Amino acid sequence: MALLDVRKLTKSYGETQALSDVSFQISKGEFVSVIGPSGSGKTTLIRCVNRLIEPSAGEIVFDGKEMTALRGPELRRERARIGMIFQHYNLVYRLTVIENVLHGRLGYKGAIKGVFSMYDEQEKRHALEILELLGLGELVYRRCDMLSGGQKQRVGIARALVQNPRIILCDEPISSLDPSSARIIMDYLLKIRTEMGITMVVNLHQIDVARKYSSRILGFNKGTLVFDGPSDQLSQQKIYEIYGAEAGELIND
Amino acid sequence: MSTVDYNRWTGKIAIRRLTTSQAWLYSVLVVLSSATVYGFLVLDTKGVGLIDAATRTIEYFGLMFGSPRGVPSHFGVFNDSTAALFLASFNLVLQTLSLAFLSTLLGGVIALVLGLFGAKNLTGPRTSNAIKGLMALIRAVPTVLWVLIFAIGAGLGAVAAVIGMSFHTIGYLLKAYSESFEEIDEGVIEALRASGASWLHIVSQAVLPSSITQILSWTFLRFEINFAVAVAMGAAAGAGGIGYNMFISAGYFFDIREIGFITYQILVIAILLEVVATRLKKRYRLAS
Numbered sequence: 003m004a005l006l007d008v009r010k011l012t013k014s015y016g017e018t019q020a021l022s023d024v025s026f027q028i029s030k031g032e033f034v035s036v037i038g039p040s041g042s043g044k045t046t047l048i049r050c051v052n053r054l055i056e057p058s059a060g061e062i063v064f065d066g067k068e069m070t071a072l073r074g075p076e077l078r079r080e081r082a083r084i085g086m087i088f089q090h091y092n093l094v095y096r097l098t099v100i101e102n103v104l105h106g107r108l109g110y111k112g113a114i115k116g117v118f119s120m121y122d123e124q125e126k127r128h129a130l131e132i133l134e135l136l137g138l139g140e141l142v143y144r145r146c147d148m149l150s151g152g153q154k155q156r157v158g159i160a161r162a163l164v165q166n167p168r169i170i171l172c173d174e175p176i177s178s179l180d181p182s183s184a185r186i187i188m189d190y191l192l193k194i195r196t197e198m199g200i201t202m203v204v205n206l207h208q209i210d211v212a213r214k215y216s217s218r219i220l221g222f223n224k225g226t227l228v229f230d231g232p233s234d235q236l237s238q239q240k241i242y243e244i245y246g247a248e249a250g251e252l253i254n255d
Numbered sequence: 256m257s258t259v260d261y262n263r264w265t266g267k268i269a270i271r272r273l274t275t276s277q278a279w280l281y282s283v284l285v286v287l288s289s290a291t292v293y294g295f296l297v298l299d300t301k302g303v304g305l306i307d308a309a310t311r312t313i314e315y316f317g318l319m320f321g322s323p324r325g326v327p328s329h330f331g332v333f334n335d336s337t338a339a340l341f342l343a344s345f346n347l348v349l350q351t352l353s354l355a356f357l358s359t360l361l362g363g364v365i366a367l368v369l370g371l372f373g374a375k376n377l378t379g380p381r382t383s384n385a386i387k388g389l390m391a392l393i394r395a396v397p398t399v400l401w402v403l404i405f406a407i408g409a410g411l412g413a414v415a416a417v418i419g420m421s422f423h424t425i426g427y428l429l430k431a432y433s434e435s436f437e438e439i440d441e442g443v444i445e446a447l448r449a450s451g452a453s454w455l456h457i458v459s460q461a462v463l464p465s466s467i468t469q470i471l472s473w474t475f476l477r478f479e480i481n482f483a484v485a486v487a488m489g490a491a492a493g494a495g496g497i498g499y500n501m502f503i504s505a506g507y508f509f510d511i512r513e514i515g516f517i518t519y520q521i522l523v524i525a526i527l528l529e530v531v532a533t534r535l536k537k538r539y540r541l542a543s
Contacts, residue, residue: 052449054445054448054449077451078451078452078453079451080451081448081449081450081451082450082451084449085450086446086449086450088442088445088446090440090442091442092440092442092443092445092446093443093446094443094460094461094464094465095465096464096465096467097460097464105446105447105450105452105460105461106450108447108450108451108452108453108456108460109450109451109452110451111456113453113455113456116452116453116455116456116459116460117455117456117459117460118459119460158446161446161450162450165450165451
């Protein structure tokens, strides 16, 4: 059974259709890249999965649960099983690295324990292990505004991992990074996929990166899914279809 | 060929034309300034000449700030010890500071809780607008009026003063707090929502840590304002403290030198508070 089953997903903002009639399935352990020009619906798509954006129509079945029907605590519980990584890291910069990482546990916490940062020893140990794994062992008590872009993004990854997620959604994780930091981040994402078996859905602007790292690519244009296949089948012709003819020169290099 | 009619420009040539609003503005100004001049002309000076009045004013100011002196018995001190006098008057300054502290604390706590609901990014625009509108109404009424309104129930005195000052403080701080909350990066809130955090978690783990320094400096700024108001309330609402003694010196004993003595004490505290507030404001670059 598919881990994520999206059926006829539609999202419209008044007249404009951000997503129209999108259907696809993602199995456990896949590394899927989502590509397309700005405004093609990539961001809307992954935010519909954890309901940060309410879909207008269609179904999203995650791990056997219909996401669109969930409310309140039930929705929180399912969101806790879905990690998310952002382009701008979205950390609380006044707090330390470990405090930010432990925010990933809030989805499993009651009101009092969450408000007063009462985390179990086991949770804290888990967070430290993940930080060591991501090479941040020396920076545990550093305030997040003191970190470099690549380090901030690794804290973001750690926050997602501490959730014990079944899937991680990445919204342009390397768009704000320099090439070498971007490479490190993509390598970590791949490592998480292969070593921990966590499914990855990554929005990307860089086609070469998508080709190199992912097993499968979804291509969007104006809210419609125009390509869905293994990354080696993404032909030049298909790239034209996704990005439009005028983008041809940009992507030939 | 068209002919040009130069005859349109007759008489004295103006280089400006008044718009309607300018015309109104100038006529209002003219009316007000003539009323002011007329007021001075018919002022009842009780036969005191201008020069006489001016010299006496300067003389009194000189007395007030040149040779300030407190009368011990006015402060409840019945010996000649200067230390006892200063201690007693400082005790009154402390009372005024306490009035300011208490109303800032009460107002601040309530404003913090309500401010969360007043921030657009933490509730909806509807709740936020309702709360902010109500608070604008509270702010529009001066603190003194709130104190007098609450004096109906509590009687003139410290209780009415504290309630009234807290009330206006809520209106002021809620605006400052909720605007600080609204400045928070929307992405942080989104990130915590995405991981399944509840509203309370987001407020306590992201919103408050991100805005705590702004909250502290706004609160201190309001404390400074409340001190000045508390001095006035001592006189106007009989709330006690140094303001009440100043009122008695001025209106009952007519002791100009004692007013100077008290003014200097208030000035020292006000300058200290101002310095701290300015430093805080600079450090966190608050918009006023």
